[in-house]
């Protein structure tokens with residue numbers, strides 16, 4: 078209290094206009110004045126009500142940052158020095174010779190000892206510029222007419238103060254974790270690490286709506302008010318547990334990747350957590366690094382799997398590495414698996430299989446040199462194989478176990494299980510790193526336990542509820558075809574933006590063309606990490622950059638085994654490119670009627686599997702993800718085949734990119750390919766998902782007949798146009814002479830029951846708009862004839 082009075086007294090003193098060193102805090106900085114860290118405990122800017130201070134903040138014996146802090150607690154809320162995500166700290170300046178000065182041209186510049194500029198405000202408001210720290214904690218630069226030309230509120234670091242707005246294109250960051258508004262207007266937490274990028278909040282298992290977010294308010298603003306409400310334009314809200322006016326608060330994204338609301342308990346002189354975004358800490362991605370496991374079974378801690386050790390014993394973010402190698406030249410039987418009960422590594426699956434035995438799952442992983450681990454869920458027999466391990470979690474409630482591949486010589490004794498405990502999210506030891514301790518306003522060593530235990534205790538019950546209801550929801554969805562669930566689990570979020578140069582290099586200056594379509598030309602490319610991709614150069618995109626981003630990001634989120642995955646995009650100047658996963662084999666048309674049909678004719682089982690796969694992909698688009706995704710151009714050219722002839726639908730979502738009118742979903746231009754287009758395209762009726770059903774019906778007939786029926790077909794030596802062909806197909810169906818329709822090249826090797834089902838479904842698809850079945854119904858019908866086994870066949 079005395080200190081505050083003293084500061085208040087000091088602040089009422091007049092200040093010097095000259096640059097001489099004064100022993101009192103300043104209220105403003107005028108051109109030509111400067112501050113030095115050497116004077117850090119005496120020279121600083123003070124807000125009129127003394128709540129905030131701004132000046133040099135010590136982060137090491139000889140290291141300082143230019144920062145704003147809560148005067149009473151020395152809690153840093155903003156820093157000018159450049160931030161290094163990899164190191165997790167703001168590059169400091171030296172004690173001697175560094176200075177922050179307001180130049181004659183009105184630029185606020187932070188210079189290091191050797192004179193090199195570390196940071197600048199980039200303002201040039203002239204001689205009568207004035208810098209002041211407001212009561213809100215906002216550092217402002219005013220020009221001669223007292224207009225604000227720069228403010229620290231516009232470039233936050235890791236903290237938002239009351240009334241400071243988090244806006245479009247502004248991020249709060251801490252280490253590799255970011256809080257920002259995504260292109261679809263949703264406030265998200267993202268782990269943007271050196272190897273992977275993945276969104277972890279709100280839950281990537283559900284779309285925005287299911288997470289309670291509104292994608293349609295493009296205001297993109299979030300702020301904390303003076304009563305402790307943190308409100309975001311997408312509908313997200315946190316109300317402080319001590320809600321009400323008169324309390325000093327802040328929102329900070331902490332080093333553990335969560336963002337929390339803190340209230341100052343003035344009497345106890347400490348910050349108390351009064352709200353947070355991620356309830357269950359293990360959901361934060363990147364927390365325990367590659368191969369690391371966030372273990373929640375007995376308190377919260379990171380650990381390495383058996384036979385793995387920490388890469389950097391001081392930093393969990395760097396993860397774990399194996400103490401052995403899994404080479405392809407080693408015999409499989411040199412390896413075995415160690416069980417990690419209730420563990421899983423989220424996302425990045427190599428493949429998944431349902432309804433298989435534990436032993437089969439074990440064998441699949443053992444026999445594959447790229448498989449280093451698998452997760453098996455008993456009950457319904459889910460098997461997930463993995464070759465990269467991220468976001469490892471252990472939950473008492475997870476209904477499955479993870480198995481790590483280790484050499485047989487592995488001792489199996491507990492001794493090799495990494496003993497490191499405690500969630501030390503950042504390296505310790507080096508003094509500079511201490512800067513982060515201030516984020517919490519209390520001593521570094523105490524913080525993790527205070528918030529984890531105190532808060533954990535309160536939330537423990539809540540979490541339990543969340544976990545339990547979460548799993549219930551997950552399993553309850555099963556009244557739709559069960560097979561769709563695998564799409565959910567495959568979420569990987571590796572979606573990213575590429576530069577044009579990167580893609581030009583990857584494709585060798587767009588050398589190898591592998592396809593061409595309405596939307597653009599597709600080239601083969603090899604990314605830096607040796608991953609093969611298909612790069613599509615779009616022509617005719619009239620969309621603005623922002624809309625393009627928004628839409629492409631939405632498509633990028635869609636992840637299903639029967640849909641070609643979009644891995645990223647590039648939008649620079651006029652160039653618009655999309656980067657897709659590379660699908661080994663070519664498109665279905667090549668195998669049905671193209672050059673491939675002679676050398677490797679698709680057998681019946683392959684055809685049936687393709688029909689089911691394509692139906693599953695379309696059903697996912699129509700029913701499972703965002704309602705508006707109608708493909709609009711379903712045809713054999715857009716059904717790509719994997720190495721083992723699984724179907725993957727390409728080019729979805731592009732109907733929206735090519736033209737616009739999101740509100741009403743009216744198409745001004747026809748889209749699609751003649752022959753596959755539903756009759757309503759030509760009429761003036763609204764277009765809905767049933768256009769895809771029609772096109773899919775045409776594709777089914779082509780799969781059965783092996784001929785391009787869409788452009789007419791020769792039957793008994795006479796040319797039959799498509800509409801007549803449908804009539805013909807109906808008659809054949811009625812008289813059960815299905816064999817007449819089936820591709821003669823199969824020489825009678827097909828399943829009559831399945832062929833009949835396909836033709837029946839196809840004819841239904843080609844009926845009037847209202848009579849056509851939905852993709853969901855089609856998928857169910859097809860799967861009921863899938864006699865291979867009871868579970869769907871996967872294309873991985």
Ligand SMILES: *[C@@H]1O[C@H](CO)[C@@H](O)[C@H](O)[C@H]1NC(C)=O
Pocket residue numbers: 189191192193
């Ligand atoms: C000043 O020192 C920093 C590192 O301490 C160095 O990166 C920078 O190049 C130096 N600048 C000049 C102008 O010497």
Ligand SMILES: *[C@@H]1O[C@H](CO)[C@@H](O)[C@H](O)[C@H]1NC(C)=O
Pocket residue numbers: 105207208209211217218219223224225
């Ligand atoms: C700078 O402008 C802001 C906003 O108009 C004002 O609140 C502040 O008092 C000004 N600073 C000075 C030193 O006048």
Ligand SMILES: *[C@@H]1O[C@H](CO)[C@@H](O)[C@H](O)[C@H]1NC(C)=O
Pocket residue numbers: 294295296298308309310311
């Ligand atoms: C969008 O969000 C802003 C800020 O929360 C709010 O003021 C506005 O009413 C919202 N607009 C709509 C259409 O909901």
Ligand SMILES: *[C@@H]1O[C@H](CO)[C@@H](O)[C@H](O)[C@H]1NC(C)=O
Pocket residue numbers: 406407408411485486
């Ligand atoms: C297989 O394991 C044995 C001992 O467990 C070892 O001697 C042998 O070198 C291993 N083989 C290979 C190819 O690593």
Ligand SMILES: *[C@@H]1O[C@H](CO)[C@@H](O)[C@H](O)[C@H]1NC(C)=O
Pocket residue numbers: 427428429430441462871873
């Ligand atoms: C799933 O099982 C099938 C047959 O049992 C097998 O061919 C396929 O490789 C398996 N997929 C994965 C991802 O292991």
Ligand SMILES: *[C@@H]1O[C@H](CO)[C@@H](O)[C@H](O)[C@H]1NC(C)=O
Pocket residue numbers: 437440441444
């Ligand atoms: C794995 O390999 C063993 C022997 O090499 C073989 O018996 C077994 O069938 C294989 N399993 C699978 C699923 O391929």
Ligand SMILES: *[C@@H]1O[C@H](CO)[C@@H](O)[C@H](O)[C@H]1NC(C)=O
Pocket residue numbers: 488490492
């Ligand atoms: C396995 O571990 C046990 C106990 O830690 C130890 O006594 C034994 O020597 C180890 N065996 C090998 C082969 O490393």
